[in-house]
Amino acid sequence: MAFSLNNSLASISGWLGGKDQGVLGLDLGSSSFKVVQIKKDKERAILQTYGELSIGPYADKKVGQSVMLSEEKMIEAVADLLKESNVKTKRATVAIPLKASFVTTISLPMVEGKNMEEVIKLEARRYIPVPISETVFDWKILPDNNEEVNESDDENVKKDQMMSVLLVAIHKDTVDQYKRMIAKLGIELESFEIEIFSAVHSSLSREIAPILVVDFGASTTKIAVVDHGMVRMVHTINKGSQDLTLAISHSLNIEFDRAEDMKKEVGLSSKPEHKEFVDVMKPILQYIFSEANRAILDYQKKYKRVVSRIVLSGGGALLEGLTDEVVNNFGIETSNANPFARTEFPVFLEPALIKTGPSFGVSVGLALRGFEE
Numbered sequence: 298m299a300f301s302l303n304n305s306l307a308s309i310s311g312w313l314g315g316k317d318q319g320v321l322g323l324d325l326g327s328s329s330f331k332v333v334q335i336k337k338d339k340e341r342a343i344l345q346t347y348g349e350l351s352i353g354p355y356a357d358k359k360v361g362q363s364v365m366l367s368e369e370k371m372i373e374a375v376a377d378l379l380k381e382s383n384v385k386t387k388r389a390t391v392a393i394p395l396k397a398s399f400v401t402t403i404s405l406p407m408v409e410g411k412n413m414e415e416v417i418k419l420e421a422r423r424y425i426p427v428p429i430s431e432t433v434f435d436w437k438i439l440p441d442n443n444e445e446v447n448e449s450d451d452e453n454v455k456k457d458q459m460m461s462v463l464l465v466a467i468h469k470d471t472v473d474q475y476k477r478m479i480a481k482l483g484i485e486l487e488s489f490e491i492e493i494f495s496a497v498h499s500s501l502s503r504e505i506a507p508i509l510v511v512d513f514g515a516s517t518t519k520i521a522v523v524d525h526g527m528v529r530m531v532h533t534i535n536k537g538s539q540d541l542t543l544a545i546s547h548s549l550n551i552e553f554d555r556a557e558d559m560k561k562e563v564g565l566s567s568k569p570e571h572k573e574f575v576d577v578m579k580p581i582l583q584y585i586f587s588e589a590n591r592a593i594l595d596y597q598k599k600y601k602r603v604v605s606r607i608v609l610s611g612g613g614a615l616l617e618g619l620t621d622e623v624v625n626n627f628g629i630e631t632s633n634a635n636p637f638a639r640t641e642f643p644v645f646l647e648p649a650l651i652k653t654g655p656s657f658g659v660s661v662g663l664a665l666r667g668f669e670e
Contacts, residue, residue, distance in 0.1 A: 318386035319336030322660040322663030325375070328516070331347070333347045334347070344637065392492040393490065400493075404460070439460075439462065467491070493512055496510060499636035499662035517536070529600070549574075549577075589627075
């Protein structure tokens with residue numbers, strides 16, 4: 298079993314000095330499962346525990362490999378994760394993969410009153426590839442980019458103008474599968490959230506300027522443009538950190554696990570002796586960067602708003618030198634996400650949490666959402 302958990306977490310329970318059960322954020326990724334447990338103390342979010350479990354071995358694959366587990370194996374892996382992480386609560390918010398979801402933004406003439414919902418649902422049928430009756434469907438009116446975000450959607454739109462609507466749909470079969478699995482684990486399901494929204498939630502505050510959030514997963518890279526603190530556009534790129542390892546493995550004719558170790562050790566080193574190694578990864582990174590840049594340009598063309606900053610999240614963001622590589626390619630200020638910055642924890646954990654933070658962006662966002670609702 299490949300389990301990654303900071304050993305110093307055993308000291309957290311003593312630091313907390315209480316038995317408040319808190320809420321879980323459960324991120325069921327394609328190469329690892331992650332959990333974060335947070336409790337609310339007045340207005341403070343206090344980290345209780347966190348952990349990560351590589352799931353490749355559950356499918357007789359290597360650590361870091363993307364796999365599709367059966368429902369039984371998923372339940373086994375989650376149960377191991379919760380046990381080893383010393384999780385105490387039975388309340389959880391769970392991530393839904395973006396690839397199992399449908400998210401888009403549409404423009405409609407403004408409709409006021411009770412007819413708005415019917416008009417949006419009617420228009421949504423043109424975009425959602427399956428019948429709405431077969432999905433869990435939601436929508437939100439987005440405020441005009443030139444206006445401040447207000448708590449009331451109706452106050453952000455005016456008569457005789459176009460309105461932007463964010464459409465979100467998840468197939469009911471996917472939701473039912475997750476519900477069934479969570480129930481078998483004896484966990485009380487608080488809610489679901491699409492993974493990229495959770496990563497955004499934990500990584501950003503309500504900033505006005507457009508920001509690109511890039512979530513580097515194992516099999517895919519998810520991107521979102523966030524403007525006025527709200528997700529405006531999402532896109533999935535079918536390349537991820539596993540593809541970098543596979544490229545190294547094939548190029549150097551070595552086993553996947555050795556290639557994964559070398560990737561972590563060398564990263565995007567600028568040393569001359571590492572140039573050949575790094576060059577193996579460059580085409581995949583360039584493909585990801587090209588797709589992300591296309592999304593940025595499309596957004597800027599459509600909304601006349603310039604992306605001012607890039608935030609990197611996900612386990613792939615831990616690749617040494619990636620931040621500098623992104624800056625060199627985009628010419629935009631770039632930083633790694635620090636999702637644990639919104640939580641309280643023992644001071645001695647700070648170096649570890651800053652280092653590993655990006656990989657827990659989704660799970661932290663889920664846990665924070667769980668007690669904010």
